[in-house]
Amino acid sequence: MEPFTFASSSELRIPVAVKVKRLEGHEKPLPYSTLLKRPDLRHRGSNLSPNSELYITVQPFSDSKPLTVHSQTPYKHFKNGRVWNQWLTLPVNYSTLPANTQLAITIWDLSPINPRGGDKNHHIPFGGTTVPLFDEEAMLRMGRQKCKVWRHKAADGFSDTTTPWQEPRKRGRRGQQEETVTVDEKQSRRDAELERLVGLMKKHEMGEIPESKWLDQMVFRQIEKLERQQVKDSTRPKYSAKSVENGDTEQNGDPPPPQCAEGDPDHIDGSFSLYIEFPRFDHPIIFTDHEYPPPPISSIQIPASQPTGAVNFKPPPEVHLGPGIHSDANDTSTDGGGLIRIYDPEVGYADNPAEAKHRRLIRGQRNALDRDLKPNPKMRDFLNKVMSYGPTVELSDKEKDEVWRFRHHLTRDKRALTKLVKSVNWNEATEARQAIALLPKWAEIDIDDALELLGPGVRNPAVRAYAVDRLRKADDEELLLYLLQLVQALKFEPRELAKEAEDADMEDSSLASFLIARSAANLKLGNFLHWYLMVELDSDGTPPAQPLAKKSAKKLFARVSYDFMKELEATPEGQARRKVLLRQGEFITVLSKISKDVRNSRGDRPKKIELLRKLLADPKNDMLHFETPLPLPLDPTVKVTGVLAEECSVFKSSLFPLHLTFMTATGEKYPLMFKMGDDLRQDQLVIQIIMLMDRLLLNENLDLKLTPYRILATSTHAGAIQFIPSTALSSILTSAKYKNSILGYLRFHNPASSSPSAPAVLGVRKEAMDTYIKSLAGYCVITYLLGVGDRHLDNLLLAPDGHFFHIDFGYILGRDPKPMAPLMKLTGEMVEGMGGASSLPESQFELFKQYCFTTYATLRRSSSLILNLFALMRDADISGLRFFEGEEGVRKVEERFRLEGTEEEALGFLGGLIEREMGSWGGVVIDKLHGFAMGWRA
Incomplete structure (x- = not known):
């Protein structure tokens, strides 16, 4: 079978929408004899003008019952044609729709006189049509649709609807030949051409045909002309008055002429079509019903009807069965009947009395x-x-x-x-x-x-x-x-x-x-x-x-x-500590307000920076100088005395986070980032796990020079992040200053000394190279274990002293917004920064792999601690854990520890992973695409 990519309707959690485009049609004007009999028809909107104001209602139905209230088009004055081009959104999601959902679309006309009497309800049906949302193959309809309008009838939405969107096919009785309709050859060629053009138009809408605006407009206008001509041709009478009176059409097997509303004339010489459009998706949407989890199965084993090895009687004993008692389910005889075995959920959910008694005997006080x-x-x-x-x-x-x-x-x-x-x-x-x-x-x-x-x-x-x-x-x-x-x-x-x-x-x-x-x-x-x-x-x-x-x-x-x-x-110090917490709350409140004002202000980034410094220097905000040093909420061991407004800035980002620099009580500077509009709890969790892993490694005398910078979420939409001076790998690899390489960056900031007491590796001070190799090995293993996704060169940073680290943990536990994402982020440029992938024992790459193996083995021995920490966070309403039910998220981490095998097997897998990801092209493509996207945004 050819591969078929599709999506399930149960995952489509967006409201149902339909675009009402235009109404096309033609009918002959009413004769004066009819107007004399029905004077109220003279003042009906559709009889006064061919472009009278109409409005449309759309309502979903299933099993002849409405699912929600209807949605209605707004008032619109028509000049040259009845064209709405209006999207209508229904208050129901695709994921909750049954497979037999239909849209009942009714076009309403206005009349000063209600034909049924009364002064109210001056809206009368101009016509209606009923469209199924799913086709015969349970596939959601997409794109442009042409619907037949049944004049003077409101769309019923019934399962056996009388207003189908496509006219039912005619069928003749057996033994009778269908009447041959002579059609003009010119009209037949025009219909065939229109059908071909409509098929090409659908391919154009799905993006299968390249776009050419000036030519497309000409083709679209020609298609509209052909459709109007087809509508006019369809207004020819299909039933003579005589045949209708004698009932010949019904005898021939053809459907009777459409019946109109009570008191209205039969306009069998008119035809209207309503053009609508459904949303398009990248893949076909297949109807999928909600699947409930199966009930637990009892451990009681049902014995087979004939155990293996039983004695075969010759001849078999004669057994008389009562009606429906112990008879074979395949027995179709009328006297015995067939037994149907029905599953009882209580057998699985409730305790088995026999098992409960057995457990009490085994585990009771007798033992x-x-x-x-x-x-x-x-x-x-x-x-x-x-x-x-x-x-x-x-x-x-x-x-x-x-x-x-x-x-x-x-x-x-x-x-x-x-x-x-x-x-x-x-x-x-x-x-x-x-x-x-x-x-x-x-x-x-x-x-x-x-x-x-x-x-x-x-x-x-x-x-x-x-x-x-x-x-x-x-x-x-x-x-x-x-x-x-x-x-x-x-x-x-x-x-x-x-x-x-x-x-x-x-x-x-x-x-x-x-x-x-x-x-x-x-x-x-x-x-x-x-x-x-x-x-x-x-x-x-x-x-x-x-x-x-x-x-x-x-x-x-x-x-x-x-x-x-x-x-x-x-x-003893409770009152003072309460005041500290209160001051911290006021401090965060002021920063939140400043961040919100800066983000909502108009102007480019320099103007936002100017506004930020102005707000920080405002005496009302009291941010320049604190009379009593304030312990930072991010790190209470650091006490700040005020902000340095002239050194504060705004980052380039859609949320415009603040870059703030504070002066500490010891006279040092403490930079941090304050972010408003983003939930930092997931990043806080990942950093906390990295801190824990760092401590576990240090307990084994393994210092990997990790940089678990501090993150504190102060609310569900704001927080503070410690700022570490560093440079993104994307900037390093595109900078001529560093010769477009990580090794050039390390040589620039840590040049080899001529002194023999200061050893060097590859022209880099040995201490800086060791820091780079250790930190790279640590983060490669840790981000693999946590399943950190969306790794690109902009969220991989390198400090001047060689510390390598990751930022932005928006995707964890194996989730990644990009396809073919690598399990471990290890690019060729990173390997070149340590001198290349040499297999010599004394090479830096071999040292890097040894650090990876030692890190993986050490953390694998403490896997229970890490898994239990994730298990306690499963109800924390964190975005990355919200996608997994129960312990599914914990199992995602457990899979990467490979606890089912031995330590040698796990290390062998890690070695193969390093070799595979180092030479993979998926990560290179992702980095290139991300670079193009960032350049286009800039």
Whole structure:
């Protein structure tokens, strides 16, 4: 079969639209005899003028029922023809339409007298037509359409419509020959030519024929003339009065003449066509219905009717079956009947009573000998395999039973606690008590297991309190690495725990109280906890009709924020810290207003820069000098005393972010970028993961010179970014100053010294070259693991001292706006910057690959921690995670760790990936296209 590219209608989440173009047609004027009988027809709009004012309504129908209210064309005065050229949008999306959706299009005329009596409803149908949105092959109609108009009838929209958009074909009765209609040869040639031109016109509309404006206009006018002539030719009477009276047409099998509205004359000598246009898409749109997930299948196996190896009786025993009892489904006899096996969803959703009783017997109090039970070598290997599973792996029933059976033996294995929590049926009180009693005896778990126990899959308060106790042993710097995820974990905290703590005089061991207590005692933790909560409480970026879960989470964060401020008051320095947070809020508010004013101001970039400096110097904004140094929300360890207005600028971008330079209390300058109109939470998450990976690598004495610059989202549409002086690779590779190469850039800023005590590599100071190689290796592996997309030379930066780093993390987890995007961004220019892809052991490229292998292996051993951090963020309403349901986003990261194989297999895959991406042409094409696009914009 030839490849066929199409899109599903269920993914087309845009409103239905139709363009009403023009009405073409001709009919003879009414005779005076008719006007004498019906004087009201003299004042009807369509009888007064051939270009009278009409209006059109469009309404979708399905199964003879309307789907929404109709949409109507605005009033328009016609001069030379009835031409609307008006797009109408219906309040329904393509993704929700059934396959049999029809558009009922009615053209309305105006009459001062209602034929049915009464003074109201002076609009009467001029004609109507009904168009199916999907054709016979369930493909959405696109482009220009010609619809037959049934005069004096409103479009009904019924399944068996009486106003079809195309006239039904005539069929004669069997045994009778259809009447041969003699058509003038000139007219037949004209019709054939018109059909050919219409087909070419559709190809022109789809872009298959090149455009030539001066010639196209001439062709379009000629086609309109042919269509008008065809309409006039079609006004010839097809039914004589005599044949109509005698009913001959019905006997011949032809359809009867069109019936008109009550009291109106039969205009069988007129014909009208309405031209409409549907939106065009890049690919055909095929109807796809919503697919519901299949219900779970019970583990009960239905026995076959005849087991294998059963004894065959000769002759078979005589069995008399009752009507419909135990009979074969293929039996078509009338006495036995056929059985239909119907699936019962309760079998899959509800617990099987037999299995529940079996589980209670196996795991009940009778197994007192389990605490002395030890696995044999085969079972030990089986349990070790289960312990090596990642956090996203679901355990089978056998694995859960074996973990439970050897639970006392597994207390010495810190990895086994999360597997035990997955194996326990927490709805069984006895089983839950036995599992909780084991928690104090368990070996101290790692921080990644504690984070997994705080995820959405664990609701037991005792287990979560045990995980919080493990977090208490972490220092403030380590806790800061997970603070973003711990704030999100508050959504999964059971409400009963806090309620019990309020009712009883006991210490609340919940996650919220732990975070409040630790953040109130540390300025840095308190600063970031406050701003993480402020972002969750921000309502500007969320729709007004929020789901119930979001409203509940918002109330929770508001309560935590209130309790945090209350706890601050109880500390010795609480009042001063509250004032600092208040000043930070005012500081961000002023920056947001200035950024908005600069972005909305008219003029080019120099005028915007001038306005920015003017607003910063305005005494009303109080930005030039702070009486008391203010800890920056982005980095509270940095205290600023004011802004240097003359050094501030505006970046070239559609959002015009601000480039601000502040003076610190130590006399140094601190540059940052403030961005308004963009959600920085995803970039903040990626930078936080890079900071964590950097710490994991440093713990293994591997310093890759990473540059995890700081990002803080202050709301869902604003935030601050630390500015690192650097140059984009696109500028380096097009600069004659650096000889259009990365190596030239490194040589320019880090020239080799003549002193023998300062070694050099390729004419570059060795320290700068090592920094470049290490940072390039680190970011290649990290961006591959996180699936960072939209990588081009403008978001790859290089600092003068050799630090290489990435910016702009708008696409993660494998998503990329460009086709054929590489899995790892490693271009030939980057490799040339280290001297080329030499395979010599002492070459810089081989050193680069060794750093890549060591980084990948080190991070792979800590994969559970990274995966658990992503799992806690799945409900954070971040754009990059919103595309994945449940743990699908976590699995995207897990796939890149390749945990199913050994470390040697994973490193072999990474080596092949480096060789493949280094010589791939997909990335080169993307960089070229991006460069052309940026040049065209400039």
